[in-house]
Amino acid sequence: EVQLLESGGGLVPPGGSLRLSCAASGFKFRSYAMMWVRQAPGKGLEWVAALSGSGATAKYADSVQGRFTIFRDSSKDTVYLQMNSLRVEDTAVYYCAKDRGYSYNDIDFWGQGTLVTVSS
Amino acid sequence: EIVLTQSPVTLSLSPGERATLSCRASQSVSTSLAWYQHRPGQAPRLLIYDASNRATGISARFSGSGSGTDFTLTITSLEPEDFAVYYCQQRKDWPLTFGAGTKVDI
Numbered sequence: 320e321v322q323l324l325e326s327g328g329g330l331v332p333p334g335g336s337l338r339l340s341c342a343a344s345g346f347k348f349r350s351y352a353m354m355w356v357r358q359a360p361g362k363g364l365e366w367v368a369a370l371s372g373s374g375a376t377a378k379y380a381d382s383v384q385g386r387f388t389i390f391r392d393s394s395k396d397t398v399y400l401q402m403n404s405l406r407v408e409d410t411a412v413y414y415c416a417k418d419r420g421y422s423y424n425d426i427d428f429w430g431q432g433t434l435v436t437v438s439s
Numbered sequence: 440e441i442v443l444t445q446s447p448v449t450l451s452l453s454p455g456e457r458a459t460l461s462c463r464a465s466q467s468v469s470t471s472l473a474w475y476q477h478r479p480g481q482a483p484r485l486l487i488y489d490a491s492n493r494a495t496g497i498s499a500r501f502s503g504s505g506s507g508t509d510f511t512l513t514i515t516s517l518e519p520e521d522f523a524v525y526y527c528q529q530r531k532d533w534p535l536t537f538g539a540g541t542k543v544d545i
Contacts, residue, residue, distance in 0.1 A: 354535075364475075364483065364526055366535040380534050419488060424530035425473040427494060429482035 321345040321428045323415045328433030331405055335437070339400040341415030341430060348396040349373070352418035354426060355389060355400045357411035357435075367413070368400060372421050383409075405437045441465055441529050445538035452543065458514040460541045462527035467507045471531040474503055474512045477540075478523040486525075487512065517543070 327339040341353070355367040368389040369378045377389050388401040398415060415430040442465040452458055462472065470490035477483040485494040487503035490510060500521070502513045514521055522545055527538040 363524075363540045364477070364528075364537045366528075366537065369535070378533050378535075414482065419485070423488075424471075424535055425485070425488055425528060426475070426483075427485045427488075429484070431482050 321417065323417060323428060323430035325413065325415045325430045325433040328413065328435045330436045330438065332439050333405060333407055333437055335405050336401070336403045337405065337435060339402070339413055339415075339433060339435070341398045341400075343396045343398065343415075343417070346417070348391075349393050350421060352420075352422045352424070353389075353391060353398040354416040354418065355398075356414045356416050356426070356429075357409075358414070358432075359408070359411040362411075365411075369418070369424065370398065376422075402435070405435075407437050409435065410437045411435060440534050441468060441532055441536050443527050443529060443536055443538035445525075445527060445541050447541060448539075449542045449544060451545070452517055453545065454517050454519055456517050458512075458517055458521070458543055460512040460514075460525055460543075462505075462510040462512070462538050464508045464510075464529060468529040468531035470506050471529055472503075472505070472510050473528045473530065474501075475526045475528065476521075476523050477526060478520075483526070514543070 324342045354369040370389045386404045391398045412432040416426040417428040419427040474487040475483045
């Protein structure tokens with residue numbers, strides 16, 4: 320059974336940093352790209368970042384480019400999202416998501432989400 | 440970036456009725472389009488990928504069609520658990536983009 324367990328969310332002041340983690344199980348981790356998708360309060364889904372199965376290729380939304388970094392540790396079957404220079408508008412539930420394949424760029428399984436609140 | 444426009448914003452229907460949701464892309468995405476269901480407090484769920492392929496375990500009540508710029512998600516005979524928000528997403532080009540969603544409510 321596929322499981323994605325996010326952690327690391329919380330309250331952080333503007334300009335601060337936070338690292339989200341997503342522990343994966345139930346599938347061959349290295350064979351799948353992984354993503355982060357967020358949902359701001361009262362808003363729709365917004366893709367944030369994607370990372371290939373090998374970890375060699377990362378893509379970012381313009382809104383987070385240069386501030387967020389996605390990376391993975393295949394020895395721990397875990398994907399991370401390092402978030403720096405956080406802004407109020409980054410407040411959202413952040414979902415870890417598994418690509419349907421090595422790099423199909425759609426999502427066949429989502430975690431339950433972790434809430435990030437950026438506020439002073 | 441490719442903009443996806445979903446309509447209507449809200450669809451008010453009764454159990455047993457048919458729902459027809461639309462997703463229009465600002466440029467052709469071929470058939471590289473997925474549909475997701477999102478219930479409040481739950482993780483989103485993949486319903487349809489590549490415009491018309493049902494994901495594993497998805498009821499035959501759900502069907503997708505379309506190509507190029509115009510896509511449709513059809514839910515025949517709505518069940519109580521089908522009342523949710525539905526999003527389309529394109530994977531044709533970066534950045535990946537979602538539509539703003541259609542809420543199907545009672």
